[in-house]
Amino acid sequence: MRLSRRTLLKLKNKNKKLKPNKYRRCKREALRGTVKGTLERPRLSVYRSNENIYAQIIDDTTSKTLLTCSTLDRSIRLTLVTGRTCDASRLIGEKLAELSLKKNITKIVFDRGPYLYHGRIKALADGARAGGLKF
Structure with a gap:
């Protein structure tokens, strides 16, 4: 619909x-x-719950998830007190950018989903930009 x-x-x-x-x-x-992701520019999809934030890099042409990162990851969870802050979202963005640069992904399309580009969503995008991803 x-x-x-x-x-x-x-x-x-x-x-x-x-x-x-x-x-x-x-x-x-x-x-x-x-918003469609291709192999040259995959889609960065964001899901935000009350407690955590999740991000995936997806290639829509083959329907494959290339990378995932969330506040539930063990290495990130040890450094955070809670996953519901903008600082946690920024850290997720930087970690996702670091992982994507290892896989030679530099350009992405940002998919904010049903959320406004504000608060934790914006912090994640800023963290990904600071990490080296280009939107």
């Missing part, structure tokens, strides 16, 4: 047709239609 931005906003404001989870899924699918 692919809806235009105007329709999504109308449905959100009316709140009669779509429930919040379904609205979030439609919003994510609308963004996913414009």
Whole structure:
């Protein structure tokens, strides 16, 4: 179910047709239609929960996950007190950039999913840029 931005906003404001989870899924699918990852520029997908943050680098042409990194990784978990801060997100971005540079991935497409480019999502992107990735 692919809806235009105007329709999504109308449905959100009316709140009669779509429930919040379904609205979030439609919003994510609308963004996913414009963001595609290739072998030259894979997609950096971000998932944020209340406790942790997860990031994956995905090649959409072959539907393969090339790299993953999260606040649950053992090496990162030892240095963090909690995974719900912007500092943790920035550290994840830097670690992901370090791992991707080892695999010769320098250019990516950033997929923020249904989240606003703000707070922990922005901190992860800034960390990845500081680590050497180009968006």
